Structure formats: C-alpha cells, structure tokens
Amino acid sequence: GAVVSQHPSWVICKSGTSVKIECRSLDFQATTMFWYRQFPKQSLMLMATSNEGSKATYEQGVEKDKFLINHASLTLSTLTVTSAHPEDSSFYICSATGHLNSPLHFGNGTRLTVT
Amino acid sequence: KQEVTQIPAALSVPEGENLVLNCSFTDSAIYNLQWFRQDPGKGLTSLLLIQSSQREQTSGRLNASLDKSSGRSTLYIAASQPGDSATYLCAVRKGETSGSRLTFGEGTQLTVNP
Numbered sequence: 536g537a538v539v540s541q542h543p544s545w546v547i548c549k550s551g552t553s554v555k556i557e558c559r560s561l562d563f564q565a566t567t568m569f570w571y572r573q574f575p576k577q578s579l580m581l582m583a584t585s586n587e588g589s590k591a592t593y594e595q596g597v598e599k600d601k602f603l604i605n606h607a608s609l610t611l612s613t614l615t616v617t618s619a620h621p622e623d624s625s626f627y628i629c630s631a632t633g634h635l636n637s638p639l640h641f642g643n644g645t646r647l648t649v650t
Numbered sequence: 651k652q653e654v655t656q657i658p659a660a661l662s663v664p665e666g667e668n669l670v671l672n673c674s675f676t677d678s679a680i681y682n683l684q685w686f687r688q689d690p691g692k693g694l695t696s697l698l699l700i701q702s703s704q705r706e707q708t709s710g711r712l713n714a715s716l717d718k719s720s721g722r723s724t725l726y727i728a729a730s731q732p733g734d735s736a737t738y739l740c741a742v743r744k745g746e747t748s749g750s751r752l753t754f755g756e757g758t759q760l761t762v763n764p
Contacts, residue, residue: 541693569751578739578754579694628693638684639741639752641694 541642558629
C-alpha cells in the first residue's frame with residue numbers, strides 16, 4: 536500500500552531555533568499534502584494544504600511566516616517551524632494524496648519539544 | 651461548516667466482543683468518508699474508505715457503513731482483540747478536488763481487555 540514517510544519522528548530543540556520536518560510519499564505522486572497539528576487527546580487540526588509547485592494555503596490563525604511549507608516536488612513537502620517557542624511543542628503529522636478517489640495516507644508524525 | 655461527532659468518546663470491552671463505533675456529520679454533501687486508526691504517539695492508519703455512492707466497505711473483521719442522507723457512518727469490529735486497542739477517527743471529505751480537506755471527528759478511544 537501507499538506509504539508516507541515523515542522525518543524526524545521526534546526532535547528536541549532550543550527556543551529560538553528552527554526545525555525542518557520532511558514528508559515524503561514513497562510509492563506514489565502526491566499532488567496534495569496536508570500538514571496537521573495534534574494536541575494531547577485531541578483530534579487533528581489542519582494547519583495548511585500544499586500543492587506541488589504552488590504556495591501553501593494556510594488555515595485561519597496559522598502564521599505562514601512561522602510555519603514555512605515547501606512542496607517542491609510530487610514526493611516531498613517540508614514544514615519548517617521558525618524561531619520555535621515552547622508553545623510550538625506538539626505532534627505534527629503530514630498526509631498525502633494522489634488522485635481524488637484514493638485514501639489519504641498519513642506519516643507517523645513528528646513529536647516536537649521546544650525547551 | 652461541517653461538524654463531525656463520534657460517539658462514544660471512549661469504550662472498553664472484553665476480548666472477543668463485537669462492537670460498533672458511531673460517526674455523524676452535519677453536512678450530508680460529502681465526497682467520501684474515511685475511517686482511521688491511531689496508536690499512541692503515531693500517525694494515522696487508513697482502515698476503510700467509503701465513497702459517497704457506496705453503502706459499506708469491508709476489510710477483514712472491519713465493516714464500515716455509510717448513510718449519507720442521515721449523516722451517519724458506523725464502524726463495526728467483529729471479534730475484538732487486544733491489538734485493536736487504539737483511537738479510531740472518522741473523517742469526511744467534502745470537495746471533488748484532491749486539495750479538499752478532511753474534517754475529523756474527535757475520535758473514539760477503544761480498549762480491548764484480554
């Protein structure tokens with residue numbers, strides 16, 4: 536089945552530094568990738584939608600200058616958390632889809648801890 | 651605005667029991683509905699995808715039904731096992747483009763006791 540690889544699975548960084556998270560579709564071309572954030576015991580909150588070769592569409596309340604998304608190819612999207620603060624600590628999950636009738640596949644998530 | 655509700659929020663059953671998880675959505679104009687499983691600290695694993703024109707999908711011990719007109723879906727798990735313990739999420743997709751987002755429910759946390 537389709538596989539989405541997300542890296543790193545966990546990262547600890549100091550406040551003020553930037554962290555890049557990669558999301559790759561391994562066996563299909565992902566025309567669209569979604570980035571989510573999940574707080575403990577809560578459902579997923581959509582942060583942004585990215586289409587290959589175009590700018591990401593951010594959800595209301597999500598700072599695009601803080602959460603930089605790049606979808607440079609049909610198999611790779613990256614999320615960079617810039618100038619991270621402790622309140623950015625969370626579980627970030629990406630998902631990818633190929634054509635419309637196929638399921639949405641998720642990466643295994645990245646646990647970010649900002650100290 | 652689409653709202654997705656899952657009931658119950660948590661469920662604990664003995665091993666071997668058959669169980670039903672419920673999902674309801676307020677806007678019946680959906681393109682498809684997907685059930686996912688999430689283990690603690692992990693991403694989501696797709697279980698079943700039901701297109702709006704379909705009534706049900708089956709995979710092994712799992713059966714998902716969809717009644718679009720009433721805004722409901724159920725996930726039936728037969729002969730539950732401890733390994734089924736996880737959070738189950740349903741999500742509906744509205745639009746017909748690949749960029750159309752999913753709206754998720756809050757999930758049902760299932761515990762199957764040996």
